[in-house]
Amino acid sequence: MAGRPALAPAGVAPAIPTVGGQRRLKLPSVATRVLDNGLTVMAVRQKRVPLVQLRLMVPTGRLRASPRDQARQRVLGATLLSGTSSRTALDLARRLQELGGDLSGGADAEDLSLSGSALAAHLPDLLALAAEVLADATFPKAEVAVERHRVRQELALQASQPNVQARMAVARRVFGAHPYGAGLPDPEVVGRVTSAQLSRYLQDRVGPSGAVLVMVGDIRAEQALDQAEAVLGGWRTAAPPQDLPAPAPPVSGPVTLVDRPGAVQTNIRLAGPALARSHPGYPALAVANIVFGGYFSSRLTHNLREDKGYTYSPHTTVEHHVAASIFTITADVATGVTAPALVEIAHELGRMATLPVMAEELAAAKRYLTGTLALAIQTQSGLASYLVMLASFGLGIDYLRDLPDAVAKVTVDDVLEAAADWLAPSRLVTVMVGDASQVEASIRRLSDVEVVPLA
Amino acid sequence: MPSATRRRTPAPSVPVEQTTLANGLRVVLAPDRAAPTVAVCVLYDVGFRSEPEGRTGFAHLFEHLMFEGSWSLPKLRHAELVQGNGGVFNGQTRADATVYFEQLPASALELGLFLEADRMRAVRLDEETLANQIAVVQEEIRVNVLNRPYGGFPWITLPPVLFDTYNNAHNGYGSFVDLEAATVDDAADFFTRYYTPSNAVLCLAGGFDPDAALPLVERHFGSIPGRRAPKRPSFAEPIPTSERRQKMTDPLAPLPALALGYRVPDPLGDLDAYLAAVVSTEVLTDGDASRLHQRLVKNDRCATHVGGYVGTFGDPFDVRDPTMLQLVAYHPPDVATDTVLTGLDDEVDQTVADLGADELRRVVTSMQAGLLRELDDAVSRGLMLAVLEQLRGDPGLAARLPGLLAEVTPAGVSEALATWVRPDSRAVLEVVPGGQA
Numbered sequence: 001m002a003g004r005p006a007l008a009p010a011g012v013a014p015a016i017p018t019v020g021g022q023r024r025l026k027l028p029s030v031a032t033r034v035l036d037n038g039l040t041v042m043a044v045r046q047k048r049v050p051l052v053q054l055r056l057m058v059p060t061g062r063l064r065a066s067p068r069d070q071a072r073q074r075v076l077g078a079t080l081l082s083g084t085s086s087r088t089a090l091d092l093a094r095r096l097q098e099l100g101g102d103l104s105g106g107a108d109a110e111d112l113s114l115s116g117s118a119l120a121a122h123l124p125d126l127l128a129l130a131a132e133v134l135a136d137a138t139f140p141k142a143e144v145a146v147e148r149h150r151v152r153q154e155l156a157l158q159a160s161q162p163n164v165q166a167r168m169a170v171a172r173r174v175f176g177a178h179p180y181g182a183g184l185p186d187p188e189v190v191g192r193v194t195s196a197q198l199s200r201y202l203q204d205r206v207g208p209s210g211a212v213l214v215m216v217g218d219i220r221a222e223q224a225l226d227q228a229e230a231v232l233g234g235w236r237t238a239a240p241p242q243d244l245p246a247p248a249p250p251v252s253g254p255v256t257l258v259d260r261p262g263a264v265q266t267n268i269r270l271a272g273p274a275l276a277r278s279h280p281g282y283p284a285l286a287v288a289n290i291v292f293g294g295y296f297s298s299r300l301t302h303n304l305r306e307d308k309g310y311t312y313s314p315h316t317t318v319e320h321h322v323a324a325s326i327f328t329i330t331a332d333v334a335t336g337v338t339a340p341a342l343v344e345i346a347h348e349l350g351r352m353a354t355l356p357v358m359a360e361e362l363a364a365a366k367r368y369l370t371g372t373l374a375l376a377i378q379t380q381s382g383l384a385s386y387l388v389m390l391a392s393f394g395l396g397i398d399y400l401r402d403l404p405d406a407v408a409k410v411t412v413d414d415v416l417e418a419a420a421d422w423l424a425p426s427r428l429v430t431v432m433v434g435d436a437s438q439v440e441a442s443i444r445r446l447s448d449v450e451v452v453p454l455a
Numbered sequence: 456m457p458s459a460t461r462r463r464t465p466a467p468s469v470p471v472e473q474t475t476l477a478n479g480l481r482v483v484l485a486p487d488r489a490a491p492t493v494a495v496c497v498l499y500d501v502g503f504r505s506e507p508e509g510r511t512g513f514a515h516l517f518e519h520l521m522f523e524g525s526w527s528l529p530k531l532r533h534a535e536l537v538q539g540n541g542g543v544f545n546g547q548t549r550a551d552a553t554v555y556f557e558q559l560p561a562s563a564l565e566l567g568l569f570l571e572a573d574r575m576r577a578v579r580l581d582e583e584t585l586a587n588q589i590a591v592v593q594e595e596i597r598v599n600v601l602n603r604p605y606g607g608f609p610w611i612t613l614p615p616v617l618f619d620t621y622n623n624a625h626n627g628y629g630s631f632v633d634l635e636a637a638t639v640d641d642a643a644d645f646f647t648r649y650y651t652p653s654n655a656v657l658c659l660a661g662g663f664d665p666d667a668a669l670p671l672v673e674r675h676f677g678s679i680p681g682r683r684a685p686k687r688p689s690f691a692e693p694i695p696t697s698e699r700r701q702k703m704t705d706p707l708a709p710l711p712a713l714a715l716g717y718r719v720p721d722p723l724g725d726l727d728a729y730l731a732a733v734v735s736t737e738v739l740t741d742g743d744a745s746r747l748h749q750r751l752v753k754n755d756r757c758a759t760h761v762g763g764y765v766g767t768f769g770d771p772f773d774v775r776d777p778t779m780l781q782l783v784a785y786h787p788p789d790v791a792t793d794t795v796l797t798g799l800d801d802e803v804d805q806t807v808a809d810l811g812a813d814e815l816r817r818v819v820t821s822m823q824a825g826l827l828r829e830l831d832d833a834v835s836r837g838l839m840l841a842v843l844e845q846l847r848g849d850p851g852l853a854a855r856l857p858g859l860l861a862e863v864t865p866a867g868v869s870e871a872l873a874t875w876v877r878p879d880s881r882a883v884l885e886v887v888p889g890g891q892a
Contacts, residue, residue, distance in 0.1 A: 005579050051827050334597065378490065
């Protein structure tokens with residue numbers, strides 16, 4: 001064994017304990033009711049602490065999404081709780097404190113969301129407040145002016161972060177002109193968003209049809225459904241959402257190098273399309289992702305971090321939008337090792353796409369996937385977020401049992417096939433944010449490069 | 456306001472059993488038998504405040520080494536055993552402690568105990584692994600500090616303005632020079648000195664039966680030889696007698712920012728006064744209804760964001776004295792720093808003069824709910840109980856805190872603000888964006 005112990009002798013250690021087979025996940029019992037207006041309400045009793053978590057997801061997608069839409073969505077998220085006919089922004093904020101609560105809004109090309117929590121005894125009050133905001137947010141002009149300004153400053157802060165710059169550059173390369181490729185809203189357009197536009201957006205596009213409300217906590221499920229129905233049963237309908245079109249597949253081409261002069265690291269990203277959660281091939285892709293870079297014990301981390309010391313936290317993800325999924329490799333490496341890091345990433349991808357994984361790698365990745373699903377739903381907040389996420393993809397709680405069952409059946413051959421289809425270097429685009437004067441020449445030895453300025 | 460809100464302190468149920476092994480290891484058991492997973496947390500009473508001069512960043516570097524091989528296991532095996540059995544792991548180096556945890560399926564409890572005991576028994580070290588982890592830590596510092604705007608603001612940049620002594624003021628991430636100077640012998644000495652059972656706390660939280668778990672704890676940890684815990688020096692230093700100001704230029708930052716540091720009562724020596732200071736911080740900064748948000752962001756519009764907390768990383772209960780109350784504001788380039796400070800000081804004076812019982816009760820309710828959210832998660836519950844055992848010998852405080860917060864009075868908050876949140880003894884750090892200084 002490499003290394004010497006820091007201390008000797010330190011006694012006799014017991015043998016490594018063996019762990020029995022993985023138990024099947026005990027699914028929480030989800031009470032569900034679909035209201036007459038189309039709102040689906042779910043409630044789960046999970047009573048470790050006397051709190052309740054609330055998640056609301058309202059699909060608002062449109063076939064066409066404009067920069068104005070994007071700016072309005074961003075300001076809407078910031079102003080949804082800025083006043084109603086009967087309460088000012090300060091009244092709302094104070095009321096939430098009284099409930100031991102919090103509530104925040106967000107909106108993007110796919111949906112509007114409202115997310116929060118309160119002391120469990122105050123669930124009816126929290127629901128009433130959410131319903132009041134949805135039906136009657138007034139977007140007072142003075143509040144909108146303050147928040148518009150704050151959003152513009154936040155955008156400046158976000159745009160200055162290299163990881164955000166890299167994410168935006170990846171989205172542009174992978175999704176192109178599709179709304180998913182839009183990047184951050186244009187601050188100029190944000191500056192022109194009006195109170196009337198926000199009111200109209202809420203009225204025209206935010207309604208119960210297809211929407212999902214989830215409540216998890218120290219509550220009685222049936223009673224919670226009744227309470228939700230009492231305040232949201234009369235929620236007026238809006239124009240139904242439209243399904244976003246699927247984005248066109250990305251066009252392969254040279255490495256995109258976003259020039260960030262003076263950068264001491266290069267933010268390397270490789271990305272490409274992936275399979276949706278509900279696709280029969282997804283479990284094998286999920287396993288391939290874990291083996292390759294989805295956890296610490298992955299090939300990517302072993303190579304780039306633990307062997308070479310090029311980077312702190314290399315990792316890969318499969319993220320899902322409603323109309324598309326994306327596989328992304330992330331490695332923020334020291335500027336001086338940018339090209340060697342690319343060589344190692346390509347090497348590991350090539351191995352995945354052309355050679356079978358080892359049986360032990362497969363078994364460990366399967367146990368990790370299944371085990372972390374159980375961890376993700378251990379807290380009220382985790383379960384609430386997971387349920388609403390699943391619902392936004394048309395999936396129910398059974399997914400938490402179906403996915404492990406499907407993962408258990410994945411074979412070495414399945415993983416090779418998934419990796420060949422989705423992790424092959426020829427299928428991925430490469431995007432980097434770094435100092436072009438330092439890294440361009442060495443990257444050119446490996447690939448064509450297109451240098452672009454910071455957006 | 457429409458409906459009246461019932462007043463009742465929400466009481467979390469956190470059953471706790473404590474014991475101490477013969478080698479001095481303190482053990483806290485917090486069972487939640489229905490849970491299908493268990494968190495195994497180990498805390499060592501050494502943080503970056505204790506690392507020697509010339510070795511800044513060493514406590515954190517050493518935390519990395521604790522994952523790189525132990526008495527029975529080669530490099531990488533620790534992570535493989537945790538993740539390959541469906542679990543997750545991590546560690547964190549704080550000012551006054553270094554913590555490690557695994558969250559695992561309940562059936563893997565004994566594996567978690569083995570893994571923590573094995574590296575408490577001995578960490579396994581060599582030159583190659585040390586060099587590798589020095590490089591990894593340097594990339595961590597580049598990601599989190601050097602290659603991004605506001606990197607290390609304010610946790611690295613504010614302490615040297617408020618504090619004078621090396622222990623309280625130095626950069627806990629460390630300088631590259633100091634990191635590169637670290638040796639295997641340094642690490643062996645650090646382990647021998649600080650990573651002894653009697654300088655550690657083990658806490659289990661989640662799905663296990665204490666009667667079954669305790670013999671397993673004894674089996675894995677009981678045979679680790681005991682060594683005397685190091686004597687901990689005092690980190691005390693005088694409170695500043697005048698305002699201290701410093702400017703730093705952040706070439707990557709797009710907007711000016713401001714951090715203020717104020718000394719607070721001893722978290723351990725005077726819990727009542729400390730709680731009043733913690734509550735007063737929330738009165739100033741908790742959400743959109745808070746005093747400073749209303750005043751600076753909404754009314755004066757001289758700031759776009761205001762926040763604050765007590766402690767190094769936001770947890771007021773994981774630090775010893777001296778620590779600080781921190782306020783942070785981001786503001787537009789056309790607003791002068793003194794405009795923000797004047798508004799802030801005036802609002803603190805206003806709060807001292809007119810804080811009402813209703814306002815305080817709302818803030819405390821919000822804080823109580825925040826504590827409950829933390830207790831819902833097995834890992835954060837386990838770490839909270841471990842640190843309460845470390846610093847106070849009182850993990851039961853977790854369940855009593857909501858009630859203690861409710862006992863803080865408006866007069867207590869006013870007194871805390873008037874005594875501690877004063878311009879004439881604070882640190883002010885201005886971040887000047889884009890090399891405009």
